[in-house]
Amino acid sequence: MSSTEQGTSSAAPAEPTTAPESAAAPEVPESFYYVHGKDKVVHKVSAGALQHSALIHGMISNLGYTEEQAKANPFPFENIDGDILQMVVDWCNQHKGKPTPPEDTNLPKQKEKLFDLVLAVNYLEIKELLTYCCKQVAMMVKGKSPEEIREIWMIPTDAEDEAAEKEAKKRAGKEAAGETAAAAGDAK
Amino acid sequence: MSENIDLLKLLARIDDLRLEIREIFPEIEDSKPSNLMEILIEEQIKNEKVEKEKDEIIQKLQNEIQLLKMEKIPEKLEKIPEKNWNCLSEKLKLRCIKFLDLKDRLRLRQTAHKERNLVDFLQFHVDEMLIFGSQNFLNLFKNGESILKISWANSPRNSQFFTLFSIFKICTFDNCILYQPPNELDSIFLEFSEKCPPIRTRELFSRGFSNITYRMLKKSLDFTRIFECKLLETSHDILEKLVSTRYENHLRVLNVNGGNAECYILIKGWITSNPPIGSHLFIQFNGYVNVDKFFGKFKKIWSRVHGELEQELRMPDPSKSILIQVSRSSTIKCTVVET
Missing domain, CATH: 3.80.10 (Leucine-rich repeat, LRR (right-handed beta-alpha superhelix))
Incomplete structure (x- = not known):
């Protein structure tokens, strides 16, 4: 848990960006947990909202944290950008305990962010949001020509792929040769 | 390089001579350096500059050769990785x-x-x-x-x-x-x-x-x-x-x-x-x-007769037989059944 502790210490001055103050009132029986992304900004999320994520839900049920422990040890998601985690947390809060609508208009339209979101959501195992995101990704190329699809999704052509593979092989070969030479030098 | 050293020696000699002249004739005001002196000094500076430039160019060329000798990094790898379709599993x-x-x-x-x-x-x-x-x-x-x-x-x-x-x-x-x-x-x-x-x-x-x-x-x-x-x-x-x-x-x-x-x-x-x-x-x-003519053709391989319109025929495989059902509406249905 050292990484978590580091995250907490660095994120200590940061205010929880989500969940209104009233939600944390003692009379509310709901428990809250804390998560942070690459930017170490801690987000306060209710257990109900976190149920969307199979990964976090599993972590919560296995750890059995009290509220204080949860506050002291926010779940670290170092591979997720802060703004992306914010989006996910917002979505989870919006859809807390609600049936998920067939369409979600709040998803980002920028392709870079969308792919980031897909990767993050897949990692956090939020099934409904992943379905929306994948649909959004598919919609990006609807009715487009093969060339346009290649451009939008940045799909490398077979020639480009082959060239990249050749380069990778060359590099691997050279690295291996360098290692063997170094090993031989050490042996001497 | 030896020429430059000679020039420097010459300049030093000229300076010495000037000092001697001033000692002998102190009334003569210190005039500006002669044209020859100026030219010589300028030439000296120019030569130095050229030398420096030459060194710099050689250094640059050497660096470039070094870079060319080094392994070429593919353009794709040089780019900052951007999240796209290829990042997905x-x-x-x-x-x-x-x-x-x-x-x-x-x-x-x-x-x-x-x-x-x-x-x-x-x-x-x-x-x-x-x-x-x-x-x-x-x-x-x-x-x-x-x-x-x-x-x-x-x-x-x-x-x-x-x-x-x-x-x-x-x-x-x-x-x-x-x-x-x-x-x-x-x-x-x-x-x-x-x-x-x-x-x-x-x-x-x-x-x-x-x-x-x-x-x-x-x-x-x-x-x-x-x-x-x-x-x-x-x-x-x-x-x-x-x-x-x-x-x-x-x-x-x-x-x-x-x-x-x-x-x-x-x-x-x-x-x-x-x-x-x-x-x-x-x-x-x-x-x-x-129907009679139809079943008559299969007489040799009959195995069981269920009725006028339904009969069973033997198959080459003894574990199976074929049930044939003929309807009045000119349809024939054959089903493979277990014997």
């Missing part, structure tokens, strides 16, 4: 492709080999495919709605072949219907039937039987074949060719023009192919079937 890619319709999948299939394999892996189910021979077009239906209509009239031949191949490669069908007599199909189908990928359909319906249907059948997977024979096509030759194809399971032959002889050819051929238990052969005649 194959599982996620498939999840996205699921939301694409047939046209978009066909287009995505053309982008790269990896994407083609993904699209092919994720089969697209179509209820019905109609191939019209005489009108030279193909129509695919899903939930009763036409989702893809292709006409072969003006498109280039390679493109026709590629499209047809792609459709067969990525689609599964409930029904594949060769609606018009296949002999009239565009020559593209003649070529295609030779290189056709496996047809994933539950039923293949053909109005007629030709070399094209025969070749397509050979490439097909297990499904029910339905043939609607036209009057002229119900010759004994056609029927023999029909039963010589690989009939393992279910076959329905409709509109057979004929009677006992035609029926005998079909059933005999079917028995020879040794279909598994539970297989069906359904034959519908246009004409009249003489």
Whole structure:
């Protein structure tokens, strides 16, 4: 848990960006947990909202944290950008305990962010949001020509792929040769 | 370099001389350096500058040579990695492709080999495919709605072949219907039937039987074949060719023009192919079937008589027999049962 502790210490001055103050009132029986992304900004999320994520839900049920422990040890998601985690947390809060609508208009339209979101959501195992995101990704190329699809999704052509593979092989070969030479030098 | 040193020595000598002159004639004011002196000093500075520049150029060239000698880094790797389609795992890619319709999948299939394999892996189910021979077009239906209509009239031949191949490669069908007599199909189908990928359909319906249907059948997977024979096509030759194809399971032959002889050819051929238990052969005649004559032809292989219209025949495999049911409406149903 050292990484978590580091995250907490660095994120200590940061205010929880989500969940209104009233939600944390003692009379509310709901428990809250804390998560942070690459930017170490801690987000306060209710257990109900976190149920969307199979990964976090599993972590919560296995750890059995009290509220204080949860506050002291926010779940670290170092591979997720802060703004992306914010989006996910917002979505989870919006859809807390609600049936998920067939369409979600709040998803980002920028392709870079969308792919980031897909990767993050897949990692956090939020099934409904992943379905929306994948649909959004598919919609990006609807009715487009093969060339346009290649451009939008940045799909490398077979020639480009082959060239990249050749380069990778060359590099691997050279690295291996360098290692063997170094090993031989050490042996001497 | 030696020239420069000589010059410096000379300058030093001149300076010494000047000092001596000033000592001897102190009234003479210190004048500006002579023109010769200036020129010499300027030349000296210039030479130094040139030398420095030369050194710098040599250094630069050496650096460039060093860089050229170094391994070239591909442009792609130099770029800051941007999140895109390629960052997704194959599982996620498939999840996205699921939301694409047939046209978009066909287009995505053309982008790269990896994407083609993904699209092919994720089969697209179509209820019905109609191939019209005489009108030279193909129509695919899903939930009763036409989702893809292709006409072969003006498109280039390679493109026709590629499209047809792609459709067969990525689609599964409930029904594949060769609606018009296949002999009239565009020559593209003649070529295609030779290189056709496996047809994933539950039923293949053909109005007629030709070399094209025969070749397509050979490439097909297990499904029910339905043939609607036209009057002229119900010759004994056609029927023999029909039963010589690989009939393992279910076959329905409709509109057979004929009677006992035609029926005998079909059933005999079917028995020879040794279909598994539970297989069906359904034959519908246009004409009249003489039940007595019909069963009389199979007298040698009778195993059990259930009634006037229902009998069991022996098969080459002793563990199986064929139950034949003849109806008054000119239909014959054969089922392979356990003995």
